[in-house]
Amino acid sequence: MENLIKSVLLQNAETFFGAQIEEKNIQFQVTRKEFEGDLTLVAFPFAKLWKLSPQDAAQKLGELLIQHVVEIEKFNVIQGFLNIVLKENYWKNQLTEIASNETFGWEQPNSKGTLLVEYSSPNTNKPLHLGHLRNNFLGFSVAEILKANGHKVVKTQIINDRGIHICKSMLAWERFSPLNDKGERETPQNTGLKGDKLVGKYYVEFDKHFNAEAKEILNQWETGVVEGFKPETIEQFKKFANAREGKDEKAVEDINAKIKELAKNETSLLRDVKEMLVKWEARDPQTYLLWNTMNGWVYDGFATTYKMMGVDFDKLYYESETYLLGKDIVDEGLNKNVFYRKQDGSVWVDLTGDGLDEKLVLRSDGTAVYMTQDLGTALDRKKDFEDMEGMVYTVGNEQDYHFKVLFLILKKLGYAWADKCFHLSYGMVDLPSGKMKSREGTVVDADDLMDEVITSAKEMTSERGHLEGMSNDEKENLFRQIGMGGLKYYLLKVDPKKRMMFNPEESIELNGNTGPFLQYAHARIQSLLVKAGEVGEFQDALLGAEEKEIIKLLSQYPSVIKEAGDHYSPAVIANYLFELVKAFNHFYQAVPVLIEKNPDVKNLRLVLCKSVADIVKRSLLLLGIESPNKM
RNA sequence: GGCUCCGUAGCUCAAUUGUAUAGAGCACUGGAUUUCGGCUCCAGCGGUUGGGGGUUAGAAUCCCUCCGGGGUCACCA
Numbered sequence A: 001m002e003n004l005i006k007s008v009l010l011q012n013a014e015t016f017f018g019a020q021i022e023e024k025n026i027q028f029q030v031t032r033k034e035f036e037g038d039l040t041l042v043a044f045p046f047a048k049l050w051k052l053s054p055q056d057a058a059q060k061l062g063e064l065l066i067q068h069v070v071e072i073e074k075f076n077v078i079q080g081f082l083n084i085v086l087k088e089n090y091w092k093n094q095l096t097e098i099a100s101n102e103t104f105g106w107e108q109p110n111s112k113g114t115l116l117v118e119y120s121s122p123n124t125n126k127p128l129h130l131g132h133l134r135n136n137f138l139g140f141s142v143a144e145i146l147k148a149n150g151h152k153v154v155k156t157q158i159i160n161d162r163g164i165h166i167c168k169s170m171l172a173w174e175r176f177s178p179l180n181d182k183g184e185r186e187t188p189q190n191t192g193l194k195g196d197k198l199v200g201k202y203y204v205e206f207d208k209h210f211n212a213e214a215k216e217i218l219n220q221w222e223t224g225v226v227e228g229f230k231p232e233t234i235e236q237f238k239k240f241a242n243a244r245e246g247k248d249e250k251a252v253e254d255i256n257a258k259i260k261e262l263a264k265n266e267t268s269l270l271r272d273v274k275e276m277l278v279k280w281e282a283r284d285p286q287t288y289l290l291w292n293t294m295n296g297w298v299y300d301g302f303a304t305t306y307k308m309m310g311v312d313f314d315k316l317y318y319e320s321e322t323y324l325l326g327k328d329i330v331d332e333g334l335n336k337n338v339f340y341r342k343q344d345g346s347v348w349v350d351l352t353g354d355g356l357d358e359k360l361v362l363r364s365d366g367t368a369v370y371m372t373q374d375l376g377t378a379l380d381r382k383k384d385f386e387d388m389e390g391m392v393y394t395v396g397n398e399q400d401y402h403f404k405v406l407f408l409i410l411k412k413l414g415y416a417w418a419d420k421c422f423h424l425s426y427g428m429v430d431l432p433s434g435k436m437k438s439r440e441g442t443v444v445d446a447d448d449l450m451d452e453v454i455t456s457a458k459e460m461t462s463e464r465g466h467l468e469g470m471s472n473d474e475k476e477n478l479f480r481q482i483g484m485g486g487l488k489y490y491l492l493k494v495d496p497k498k499r500m501m502f503n504p505e506e507s508i509e510l511n512g513n514t515g516p517f518l519q520y521a522h523a524r525i526q527s528l529l530v531k532a533g534e535v536g537e538f539q540d541a542l543l544g545a546e547e548k549e550i551i552k553l554l555s556q557y558p559s560v561i562k563e564a565g566d567h568y569s570p571a572v573i574a575n576y577l578f579e580l581v582k583a584f585n586h587f588y589q590a591v592p593v594l595i596e597k598n599p600d601v602k603n604l605r606l607v608l609c610k611s612v613a614d615i616v617k618r619s620l621l622l623l624g625i626e627s628p629n630k631m
Numbered sequence B: 001g002g003c004u005c006c007g008u009a010g011c012u013c014a015a016u017u018g019u020a021u022a023g024a025g026c027a028c029u030g031g032a033u034u035u036c037g038g039c040u041c042c043a044g045c046g047g048u049u050g051g052g053g054g055u056u057a058g059a060a061u062c063c064c065u066c067c068g069g070g071g072u073c074a075c076c077a
Helices: A002-011 A013-017 A044-050 A054-068 A088-100 A130-148 A164-176 A195-222 A231-243 A249-265 A268-281 A285-309 A327-335 A370-384 A397-412 A416-420 A446-464 A472-492 A515-532 A545-555 A557-566 A570-590 A599-622
Strands: A039-042 A072-078 A081-086 A112-118 A151-159 A315-318 A339-341 A347-350 A358-362 A388-396 A421-426
Touching: A002 A013, A002 A039, A002 A054, A039 A054, A044 A054, A054 A072, A054 A081, A088 A545, A088 A599, A112 A130, A130 A151, A130 A285, A130 A388, A130 A421, A130 A446, A130 A472, A130 A557, A130 A570, A130 A599, A164 A195, A164 A268, A164 A285, A195 A231, A195 A249, A195 A268, A195 A285, A231 A249, A268 A285, A285 A446, A285 A472, A315 A370, A327 A339, A327 A347, A327 A358, A327 A370, A358 A370, A358 A397, A370 A388, A370 A397, A388 A397, A388 A416, A397 A416, A397 A421, A416 A421, A446 A472, A472 A515, A472 A570, A515 A570, A515 A599, A545 A557, A545 A570, A545 A599, A557 A570, A570 A599
Parallel strands: A112 A151, A112 A388, A151 A315, A388 A421
Antiparallel strands: A039 A081, A072 A081, A339 A347, A347 A358
16 A cells, blocks of 8 residues: 555656655655554655645645545545545455465565575583573574565574584593493483583583682792793793782782783693694594594584474584685685785784774684684585575674674675675673673573473463363473463564563563463464354455454554564564554454354454464464464 | 663663654553453553753754763684
């Protein structure tokens, strides 16, 4: 309808206005509840054009439009806003169209370009936590939303499976794991621990021993024991120690931190773990075997977690296979004069012209840095998916700068698809107690949290739900659907860019703006439809205010899907759904459906209910949330 | 300190391509069912949109400034 009015105005611009008008001057908005109308046109720009008062301009616009657009029944003008009322038949036709189209609001699948969506991308030395949940739910949902917008989508992740942090877990396991009576070290099999949890345990174990050793060294230094240490180090220590004299508390603390760093560098554990990394890079068979074994445990653990999350991937990238990539791109950049080499052999890119810094892309020893890897990986993906039009990187906002630089370099190197690369940057998840910090043990484990929400869904639903006739498996499945639905909705309803507060109590609520509230509306409609049976024609039905309100909302659905896609934001869909379901509950409370005597009216209401249920179900699916028929 | 993001009701969030009286949920108070699932609905309470200035017919939204908070400024990832 908006497009129709727009084209009428544009086509008749000469006759109406005596001049061409710009499309952006035609602004629509949804008519506010307190005024009569279905659609509102803002008349201020036209007032300027005609040199009339806004009221007169709006009046003139209304008179013009009512002659040219048959669907318009009448209009009214309030302070430069033209409120248009559309004919009842228009809305009934809209409903018929919505109800008859099973993919209403979605674009033809694969009708648009291929996009890679990267999300999750964990380290293999620790289990997944609450932050990963936001990442995974977001990435998965955005991928689904892009599909609904017609894109072909490849879901992917890059697994950070190498580096010093992995070696820390490996070394700690070799050294500190107790042996059982068969002489074996701890494994997921003999402990029953989930693989990622076991490996994470040894990562923590490493840190404990590492800190203890550093403290021991520190004690030696402070008490004057200096044998066995490099003279330079002791020199440095003494310099720091003397610098503490006469300083205030804060300054002393800073200096002590530096001394601690010094001591950490002297630990045998750090030396050994670095040695292990070198061995790994040299493909030492024993180290490689250990690495493979422990990563295998982690992958088994992650697989369980991903399954519970309900996310999946089409293509996996491993950092152990990509970390050497990007060397070619360094040559390419040098050839294209985008990069330059410094005296010491390191390679840099100068982005000061774009308001950024100079950035290193290759170390002086010829090894790659993070940026080099990411450049190489990006090109690698383009090779794997030649029709790739762009990429979405679901990564926390602490890496905003990194991605700005990454995309800029790709652009400077002349890759057209760099323009369609998007950093789906999301804010940190805070707890009521403050920030999540792994060192302080305030991290919320993903598995534990999912278990908790499912358990509380069980407690709450067992009391109030409609569970009669369900098998135990069906019940367990239902609790999972409700618990996970609540959790996902809670994390997705907030604008991704924003930092958000995670309140465990609110996340398991069933009322208000929550996942279960939407699921409940869907389940209630399903039960109604089962009772209703066959649904016939509704041509002669009169449209009530409540019905019309819902049809209006339903007809906005396509633009909601488009907006969610354009902004990579599941929150747009979540907020729309909540509005829709509130309107539906209002309607359902005020208007009888099954008991309605007039068959046309009854049919119309049933079609309306079914359309709402369909949209709710399909949209929740875009958020990764299931809609049970009973709950 | 440089760059960057953010600050909306007691709390959690909408509205940020400028547009009518800034909206929801939670919490709190009071109501609704001879009716289809009460995990429902209705009403009330609650705001100087961090402060100040500017641009505009019109500012939560754009610009400047101050205050407060986060992130980032590694030859880490």
